[in-house]
Amino acid sequence: MMHIEISQLIRIGSLPKNLDTLKGLCFMRIAILGAGAMGMLFGGHLSRKNEVTLIDIDQQKVDAVNQNGITICNPDGTRTNEHPHATTDSSGMPPADLIIVFVKAMFSRSALQANKALIGPATYVMTLQNGSGHEEVLREFAPPERIIIGTTQHNSSISDRSTINHGGGGKTVIGRLEGELEALRPISESFTACGIDTELSDQIRKMIWNKMFLNVSASVLTGVLQTKLGFLTDNEYAWSLTEQLLREAVRVANGDQLGFDEEEVVDRVKNQIIAAHDGYTSIYADLRDGRKTEVDTINGSVVRASRRNGVPAPCHEFIVALVHTKEALNAAAAEKSAGAQ
Secondary structure (H helix, E strand, O other): OOEOOHHHHHHHOOOOOOHHHHOOOEOOEEEEEOOOHHHHHHHHHHOOOOEEEEEOOOHHHHHHHHHHOEEEEOOOOOEEEEOOEEEOOOOOOOOOOEEEEOOOHHHHHHHHHHOHHHOOOOOEEEEOOOOOOOHHHHOOOOOHHHEEEEEEOOEEEEEEOOEEEEEEOOOEEEEEOOOOHHHHHHHHHHHHHOOOOEEEOOOHHHHHHHHHHHHHHHHHHHHHHOOOOOHHHHOHHHHHHHHHHHHHHHHHHHOOOOOOOHHHHHHHHHHHHHHOOOOOOHHHHHHHOOOOOOHHHOHHHHHHHHHHHOOOOHHHHHHHHHHHHHHHHHHHHHHHHHHHO
16 A cells, blocks of 8 residues: 655645545554554544554454454444554554554553654654643653644444444544644544544644543542442532532633633533433543543643642542542452452
8 A cells, every 4th residue: 555654745735635536545654552442443444544553562452453453333333344453562663654642641651652663753643632731741752843632522432352332423623732733734634534523723722621621520420439420410419529520620721711611611511411321431430440540631630730820629639639549449459359369
């Protein structure tokens, strides 16, 4: 399959406005760090018109993807089978045009360190991870003008090592830390051509916070309380806790002059919870199964913003400490169980 360097296309001015003219061509060389549910979803879709490699430490998952491809079970009941490459070792691979970080936030630094040879002078490094502040880790490996931050409304869950359930779609929005936004147009158009509707925004930090409000309030409480989302609106005490976390997060965000309407945010998040009444969250599953959570990049990002701009966030400081306490209890229980065997 032909590989066309995105930097070359931009340099020679030959990038077509309509990517349908690139049918049959490999538009970008993309490396995706982390073959979890979202990594496989994006890797599968993007492999339709790009040379995509999924990089993961799970050899059995890598073997399954290489043997079977990725089966995507769509919300409308249809299935598609996509065929990115997968590997546990990126040694010898050339630099990528685009690296997308989809590992859990606590593993971002180690994943980038292990694959830093894929980052060349023309490589963009993108994060679509939950929470905010991921760019601080990315800055250790790429200059700010090569960093892309974004948010996506897609969600996905793993059925088996090479099958995922695509729970729902929506917009993916990306932006830059520094530099001309239009330089990312070829990337957004390639994503869209592959079935991931993508837009550019110069308000990407506000959009990330907008998505994060649900996670820093409802999601974290479903983990601590070990309950479905709907309980938070069904029970007055649970909703009171949710609302306290939510309003505090809005005030902290507005301390960075983001201009959110507090009442509008509260109403919107409440409606989101009601719409997903029987849903579970990733932090619920992490605490249930004894895994470490991403609370430091979700509620922890509210705490860090609070310390930077001076808007108090005692509720978020408490919830971060509480989740870490739950993690420690889970670890102690697992150690005790292992010792008894």
